[in-house]
Amino acid sequence: NAGVMQNPRHLVRRRGQEARLRCSPMKGHSHVYWYRQLPEEGLKFMVYLQKENIIDESGMPKERFSAEFPKEGPSILRIQQVVRGDSAAYFCATSPGGPLEKLFFGSGTQLSVL
Amino acid sequence: AQSVAQPEDQVNVAEGNPLTVKCTYSVSGNPYLFWYVQYPNRGLQFLLKYITGDNLVKGSYGFEAEFNKSQTSFHLKKPSALVSDSALYFCAVSLNTNAGKSTFGDGTTLTVKP
Numbered sequence: 676n677a678g679v680m681q682n683p684r685h686l687v688r689r690r691g692q693e694a695r696l697r698c699s700p701m702k703g704h705s706h707v708y709w710y711r712q713l714p715e716e717g718l719k720f721m722v723y724l725q726k727e728n729i730i731d732e733s734g735m736p737k738e739r740f741s742a743e744f745p746k747e748g749p750s751i752l753r754i755q756q757v758v759r760g761d762s763a764a765y766f767c768a769t770s771p772g773g774p775l776e777k778l779f780f781g782s783g784t785q786l787s788v789l
Numbered sequence: 790a791q792s793v794a795q796p797e798d799q800v801n802v803a804e805g806n807p808l809t810v811k812c813t814y815s816v817s818g819n820p821y822l823f824w825y826v827q828y829p830n831r832g833l834q835f836l837l838k839y840i841t842g843d844n845l846v847k848g849s850y851g852f853e854a855e856f857n858k859s860q861t862s863f864h865l866k867k868p869s870a871l872v873s874d875s876a877l878y879f880c881a882v883s884l885n886t887n888a889g890k891s892t893f894g895d896g897t898t899l900t901v902k903p
Contacts, residue, residue, distance in 0.1 A: 679832070708890065717795075717879060717895035718833075731890055766832055777823060778891060780832030 677701070679769050680749075681781035688757050689789050696752040696784045698767030704779070706772045707750045709742060712764040712783070724750060725772070757788045791816040793882050795894035802870045803902055810865040810897045812854075812880030822863040823881040823891065824854055833879060839863060850874070870901045 680699040688694050700707055705726050710718040720734040724744040735742070739757075744750040754761055764785050768778035792815045802808045814820055821840055825833040837848025844856045854865045863880060877898050881891040 681832075710893070718893040720890060720892065723890050768833075777835040777838055778825075778833070780825075780834070782830070782832045 679704075679767060679779050679781035681765075681767050681784050683784060684782065685785045685787070687787045687789065690758055691756050694754040694757050694761070694786055696754075696765050696767075696786070697749045698752070698769070698781055699749040700767075700769035701779055704769035704771055706770045706776075707744050708768045708770075708778065709750075709752050710766045710768065712766060714763075718766065721752070754786075757786070759788045762786055762788045791820070791882050791884060791892045793880050793892055793894040795878075795880055795897045797897050798895075799898045799900065801900045801902065804872055805869050808867050808870040808874070808899065808901070810878050810880075810899060812863045812865065812894060813861050814863060814880070814882045815861065816882055816884055818884050821883045822854070822856060823883070824848065824852070824863075824865050825879045825881060825893075827877040827879065827896070836865070836878075870899075872901050872903055875899055875901045 682697050707724045709721040712718050722735050722742045723731040727746055739755045741753045764783045766783045767781045770776040770778050794813045796811055823838045824836040826836055827833045836852050837846050839846045839856045847853045852867050854863055856863050877896045879896050880894040883891040
């Protein structure tokens with residue numbers, strides 16, 4: 676049973692470009708959470724999705740950021756018109772669902788904006 | 790709203806000595822508490838969780854944590870530290886009303902010296 680797969684591991688973009696980060700959950704996991712980790716800071720919640728639905732996006736910036744988890748395929752975190760402040764590690768975590776379940780994390784995508 | 794505080798950015802201990810990594814939380818309701826560990830360039834790994842029942846929870850790699858409701862704390866402990874325990878540790882809390890969205894502390898860097 677493969678773990679949570681994130682790709683790419685490293686992504687370099689110039690200011691104004693788009694960044695697409697992918698997350699494939701573990702088998703049997705239908706709940707996906709995206710977190711952002713800035714240097715010297717902890718994990719900040721961004722968005723929580725179940726299949727085809729956004730459940731909670733209270734941590735997402737109002738502009739330029741979007742997320743989806745389609746019926747088929749991985750969850751995608753999309754950042755349009757990236758700026759230097761978007762440089763961070765983005766982690767995806769998945770679970771079978773519910774507050775009692777531990778989260779399984781991917782290895783993250785390190786986004787660097789030049 | 791829920792929040793987690795890890796008051797110490799860094800904890801240094803000598804190998805073989807006991808270690809404690811502190812965590813306090815603030816929630817309106819019954820908390821579910823978690824500890825995760827992060828090694829360099831990796832995603833977080835689950836260590837242990839408190840849901841209900843015994844206040845002392847045992848987890849992976851010899852770690853344990855004690856839930857103290859009156860002090861709203863969930864400190865991570867280990868009787869005898871190993872050099873290989875050196876890593877970044879995160880405390881997290883979720884509620885049964887938020888469908889599993891966890892709030893993380895800012896992390897504590899544990900360094901165990903030989």
